[in-house]
Amino acid sequence: MADADLREPQGEVEYMVLGCGSIGYNVIEELESETRSILVVDRDEKRVKDLLDQNYDAVTGDIRNPAIFDSLRVPKVVFVLSNEKDANLAAVQTIKGRFPEAEVIARAMDPLSQSALEAAGAEFVIYPQEVVAKAAVHQIRKLHVTRIAQRLFRMLESWEGALGIVTHNNPDPDAISSAMALAAIARAASDRRLQVRILYEGNIGHQENRAFVNLLDIRMERLTPQVLRECRYLALVDSSAPGVNNNIPPGTPINIVIDHHRIESEAVAAADFVDIRPGLGATASILTQYLQDLDIPVDRKVATALLYGIRADTRDFRRNVTPQDLNNVAFLLPLTDNDLLDKITSPSISKETLDVLGKAVQNRVIRSGYLFSNVGYVRNRDALPQAADYLINLEGVNTALIYGIGDTGIILTARSRDVRINLGAVLTEAFGEIGDAGGHPNMAAAVIPLSFFSMVDDKEKLLSLVIDPVLKRFENIVGLEKKEGRNEL
C-alpha cells in the first residue's frame, strides 16, 4: 500500500483528531500529557497552520471526503469532533467501513445524530450538552452532600455533655455500625468533649449479629429512662422518630435523625439535623459517606462494621443496592479487617439454634410438597427462619412452614420455592385478623398472640392444643385439605 508513503514519514500515529474546534483542541491538550503522537485533520487552513506552529501534526482536509483517508494512516483511535453533524457521520461511516479495527469516539450535535453515529458503528458517542448537564447536576449533588456532612460536624463541634445514639429495637448490623460511625464523628468533632453512648432495646438474636457485636467489641447500653435523662442530646440511626421501632417515649426531643427507610412525613422527628435517604441501601452507607466527606480517619473496627452493615442490609449487595452504595463499599474495602469479617459471617451456631434445627428436622411432616414442623418452645425467634431456610432444601419439599411457641404467642415462619404461591399473601389472609402476618412471595412470617393463655406453664402442651385450627387456616388457603393421605417422612 502506498498511501502512507504520500506523507512525510511520520511513523505510527496513536490518535487522530478529525475537526479541531474548541472541543478537539481540548482533547489534544488532554492527550498531550501522555503522547505527542496525534494527527489532526481540519479543513480550516489557518487553524492547521496554528497547530503546526505549536508543533502539532496537522493536515488540511475535509473529513466528509473519503479520499482524504487514502493518503493517511488511520490509527487505532479516532476522535471525530467537528461541529457539523453530517461531516461527523460521513467520517464515522468511512472509517468504520474501511478500518473496522479503529475505535471511534464521535461527537453528536443532537440526540438524533447520537443514534445515527451509534448505528454507524462509533464505539462511543458524546453529546456535549448532556455531558455538561450531567456533570453540573452531579457536582451540585456532591456539594450538597458534603455540606450536609459539614453541617453535622459543626453542630457536634459545639456540643458538650452526653450524646445518646439510639438504634432501633433488636438492632441489626446496619443500625449498630451506623451508631459506631456517628460516635466516631462525634468524638472527632468535639475533640472527645462529647461523651457518646450507644443505646438499644430488645435483643441481638441472630448468631451472626451476636458474633458481630462480640468480635468487634461494640459497647452498647440498654435504653433505660435513667440513661435517657442523662443524655443531653439524642440521635436516632436507622429509624426516624421517637417510638418508631425504638423505645424512646413519643414526643421526646431528638437532635439527629439519620435513616434510609422510606417513611411518611409524620413519622420523622423534628430535629436539628435530619438526613433521610430512601434511595440508599443502608444507613451505614450514609455514614460512610460522611466519613469520606469529612476526611475523618476510619479505624478498622468501624470500617469492618460499616461494610458488614451495608452488606447485611442489601443482602450481600443484591437488594436495593445503588452505585452510591458500591462506591462507599469501595472506600471501605481497603480499611476493613478481612479475618474479622470472615469470622462474623461464619460464626458457630448457638446451642439453642442447633436444638431448634434438630427438632425441626425430627418433627417434620411432609404432605404434597408442604413441610410442617413443630419446634416447640423457643426463646430465640431467629432460629425459626434459619430452620425454614434449611428444610426448604429437602428433596420433595417446595414449601416449609415451621412453627413454635414463644413467651407471648405462636410463631410461624414459612419459605417457599413454589412460584405459584405468594406466602406473604397467604399468611396475611390466614392470620392477619388474629395476629401479625406478612412477608414476601417466597418468605413470610406470622405471630399469633396468646394473651389469654400466658398463665399456662406448659407452653408446648398449649401449642399442641391450639395448633390444629391454626394450621387448618393455612391448609385451606393453599388448598391442601382436599388432598387425601398423609405421606409422612
Ligand SMILES: [Mn+2]
Ligand atoms: Mn437499615
